[in-house]
Amino acid sequence: MAAFIKWGLFPLVVVIVCAGPTWSAPSIIQISPEKETVLPTDGIPARRRGDDLYCSSWRFTVETNDAGCWTRIPEKCVDFVKEYITGDLYQSELEAVADNAVAHAKTVGVSGDGRDAWVFDIDETLLSNVPYYAAHGFGSETFDERSFDEWVDLAEAPAISPSLRLYKELQELGFTIFLLTGRGEYQRHATERNLMYAGFSNWENLILRGSTDKGKAASVFKSEKRKEIEDAGFMIHGNYGDQWSDLIGFSTARRSFKLPNPLYYIA
Numbered sequence: 001m002a003a004f005i006k007w008g009l010f011p012l013v014v015v016i017v018c019a020g021p022t023w024s025a026p027s028i029i030q031i032s033p034e035k036e037t038v039l040p041t042d043g044i045p046a047r048r049r050g051d052d053l054y055c056s057s058w059r060f061t062v063e064t065n066d067a068g069c070w071t072r073i074p075e076k077c078v079d080f081v082k083e084y085i086t087g088d089l090y091q092s093e094l095e096a097v098a099d100n101a102v103a104h105a106k107t108v109g110v111s112g113d114g115r116d117a118w119v120f121d122i123d124e125t126l127l128s129n130v131p132y133y134a135a136h137g138f139g140s141e142t143f144d145e146r147s148f149d150e151w152v153d154l155a156e157a158p159a160i161s162p163s164l165r166l167y168k169e170l171q172e173l174g175f176t177i178f179l180l181t182g183r184g185e186y187q188r189h190a191t192e193r194n195l196m197y198a199g200f201s202n203w204e205n206l207i208l209r210g211s212t213d214k215g216k217a218a219s220v221f222k223s224e225k226r227k228e229i230e231d232a233g234f235m236i237h238g239n240y241g242d243q244w245s246d247l248i249g250f251s252t253a254r255r256s257f258k259l260p261n262p263l264y265y266i267a
């Protein structure tokens with residue numbers, strides 16, 4: 001298993017040295033061999049149950065950002081991630097987050113002047129790249145910029161259905177939609193094509209990384225762009241993304257919503 005980290009899906013793959021422990025380092029949860037043998041099996045090998053417990057805990061720390069900057073899926077969790085990301089739990093969690101976002105949106109007294117805004121990330125937020133990652137080890141392979149760009153150019157990433165439901169509901173409520181992505185300007189056409197193919201339309205602005213954004217951490221780039229939205233007179237009521245770097249920094253939204261993603265980490 002090779003470590004990988006992407007920097008906002010920008011064309012340059014950047015090696016970032018994480019501060020502190022990573023998940024390639026000794027884990028924070030240790031399942032002793034003795035404990036594994038006393039777990040009830042229910043027909044499932046005890047070692048597998050121990051791995052599932054470990055991997056479920058690993059996923060918890062990833063989603064809460066307790067893990068911080070992590071660079072690889074633990075080798076013994078690749079099958080766990082595959083089953084999760086292709087199974088019912090991932091879909092259920094996406095639905096639950098969308099439900100919370102809709103509930104929040106309905107508490108906003110939309111003014112009707114078009115200044116009530118909502119920000120969406122794109123990858124693993126509106127569009128799913130799971131078909132790509134299914135063909136590339138579910139995030140366990142070294143990130144290959146060229147092959148990922150080829151996938152982006154196909155413009156065939158499916159919608160994340162609960163996000164599409166939220167997107168349409170927000171539009172009906174009168175929100176102005178901004179799309180803020182780490183994809184590069186050179187991917188604008190393919191991204192627009194894919195979004196429309198997946199059912200998204202009528203966004204206010206699609207913001208991608210330009211030449212002056214090179215080398216910026218995703219959290220900095222996205223904060224700067226949110227500030228520009230605010231400076232233009234919009235109130236950002238909600239922000240929706242699968243990475244903490246979509247949500248933290250400055251000019252944060254009134255409410256931020258984190259979608260699950262155990263496939264990769266973007267600083």
Ligand SMILES: [Mg+2]
Nearest residue numbers: 121123124242
């Ligand atoms: Mg994303």
